Amino acid sequence: MKKIGALHVLTDTVLQSRHTHAELARMAVAGGADAVQYRQKSGDTRGMIETARAMCDICAESGVPLIVNDRVDVALAVEADGVHLGQDDFPVALARNILGAGRIIGVSAGNLDEARQGIVDGADYVGFGPIFPTGSKSDAGEAQGLEVLADFARAVRAPVIAIGGIGAHNAAGVMRSGAHGIAVISAVCCQADPEAATRNLVKLIGASGIRDQDD
Amino acid sequence: MKKIGALHVLTDTVLQSRHTHAELARMAVAGGADAVQYRQKSGDTRGMIETARAMCDICAESGVPLIVNDRVDVALAVEADGVHLGQDDFPVALARNILGAGRIIGVSAGNLDEARQGIVDGADYVGFGPIFPTGSKSDAGEAQGLEVLADFARAVRAPVIAIGGIGAHNAAGVMRSGAHGIAVISAVCCQADPEAATRNLVKLIGASGIRDQDD
Numbered sequence: 001m002k003k004i005g006a007l008h009v010l011t012d013t014v015l016q017s018r019h020t021h022a023e024l025a026r027m028a029v030a031g032g033a034d035a036v037q038y039r040q041k042s043g044d045t046r047g048m049i050e051t052a053r054a055m056c057d058i059c060a061e062s063g064v065p066l067i068v069n070d071r072v073d074v075a076l077a078v079e080a081d082g083v084h085l086g087q088d089d090f091p092v093a094l095a096r097n098i099l100g101a102g103r104i105i106g107v108s109a110g111n112l113d114e115a116r117q118g119i120v121d122g123a124d125y126v127g128f129g130p131i132f133p134t135g136s137k138s139d140a141g142e143a144q145g146l147e148v149l150a151d152f153a154r155a156v157r158a159p160v161i162a163i164g165g166i167g168a169h170n171a172a173g174v175m176r177s178g179a180h181g182i183a184v185i186s187a188v189c190c191q192a193d194p195e196a197a198t199r200n201l202v203k204l205i206g207a208s209g210i211r212d213q214d215d
Numbered sequence: 216m217k218k219i220g221a222l223h224v225l226t227d228t229v230l231q232s233r234h235t236h237a238e239l240a241r242m243a244v245a246g247g248a249d250a251v252q253y254r255q256k257s258g259d260t261r262g263m264i265e266t267a268r269a270m271c272d273i274c275a276e277s278g279v280p281l282i283v284n285d286r287v288d289v290a291l292a293v294e295a296d297g298v299h300l301g302q303d304d305f306p307v308a309l310a311r312n313i314l315g316a317g318r319i320i321g322v323s324a325g326n327l328d329e330a331r332q333g334i335v336d337g338a339d340y341v342g343f344g345p346i347f348p349t350g351s352k353s354d355a356g357e358a359q360g361l362e363v364l365a366d367f368a369r370a371v372r373a374p375v376i377a378i379g380g381i382g383a384h385n386a387a388g389v390m391r392s393g394a395h396g397i398a399v400i401s402a403v404c405c406q407a408d409p410e411a412a413t414r415n416l417v418k419l420i421g422a423s424g425i426r427d428q429d430d
């Protein structure tokens with residue numbers, strides 16, 4: 001049974017440049033994140049593979065899955081635990097064929113149709129958002145809000161990971177709206193102390209009471 | 216036996232924007248190119264796969280191999296005939312593992328050590344250059360010239376595809392220096408009539424007398 005984490009920390013070196021992807025992975029894991037996603041949209045492939053390999057090693061020490069955003073080739077090269085695929089990324093069905101049944105595949109969905117197709121194609125979880133307005137992704141679209149999230153989570157037969165504008169001030173509300181977990185970028189990467197920020201989010205997710213059901 | 220073409224046309228939509236990758240592939244094939252390489256260094260993966268699929272269909276009609284630059288994931292998605300890998304791209308040995316023995320793998324080498332390592336790792340041919348000064352690649356390095364090419368081609372136990380500043384005015388000299396073939400970007404893509412430019416290069420390669428040996 002693949003375990004889909006409750007706190008997905010997406011590493012980012014565009015919104016901030018104090019920490020590398022590997023440093024962020026180390027801090028996220030130390031703070032208790034149970035999934036780390038490597039997201040890098042430009043740069044040479046060899047460099048991405050080196051970065052992903054370092055992150056894989058860090059995550060493996062703590063048994064935390066490393067999920068690579070979009071780049072199935074990079075995931076294959078480092079034998080990452082999974083990939084996360086947006087609607088403009090590598091197609092889910094092809095990724096499942098190439099990666100096999102054992103790896104985690106997440107799909108970003110902006111609506112129920114995209115979620116259902118993603119699950120049919122082989123996705124293990126569905127990323128949904130943006131829940132709140134966000135500055136982390138320029139093409140994120142309009143905020144969906146907690147009521148739409150609740151309807152979405154009820155309708156989708158897979159764990160829903162909420163994303164977009166989520167941080168310490170609203171994480172508990174997101175969890176109570178039916179999300180299996182949350183994905184964050186700035187709420188960890190752009191904080192003064194990313195490890196402490198992670199630890200705080202883990203505590204808030206735990207305190208929301210939702211995660212007790214399947215932990 | 217994998218056949219490594221003598222005229223590799225690299226499609227490009229950065230140096231010119233009149234033609235799409237697929238249009239360039241069609242013109243190159245119509246003009247007699249015996250290898251087409253899809254090279255796109257930025258953009259979303261889904262779009263790259265769609266482009267590569269269109270190019271694959273065009274090339275397959277004429278039995279011309281489509282080679283994808285760098286992106287092993289895109290090559291896998293469209294079952295392309297091969298990949299071409301630079302020193303900053305996906306590693307050759309991993310690519311060979313993932314793609315299997317049947318696909319063409321080319322490696323860019325700037326010196327004999329890189330060429331030998333690439334061949335040990337599983338490359339079928341070696342791209343070598345720049346032979347002449349070129350404006351097509353900003354990081355191409357210093358021109359090697361025909362004498363260095365001749366020494367290189369004698370020393371390397373794989374077909375050498377020369378690249379960099381090659382066009383109708385110097386193609387025959389490159390072939391006579393021991394290259395198995397040439398790779399061109401602007402000499403086709405940036406010409407008024409890419410199909411006619413391809414046809415002319417094919418004729419020059421044939422007239423050089425070198426290709427008769429294994430055709």
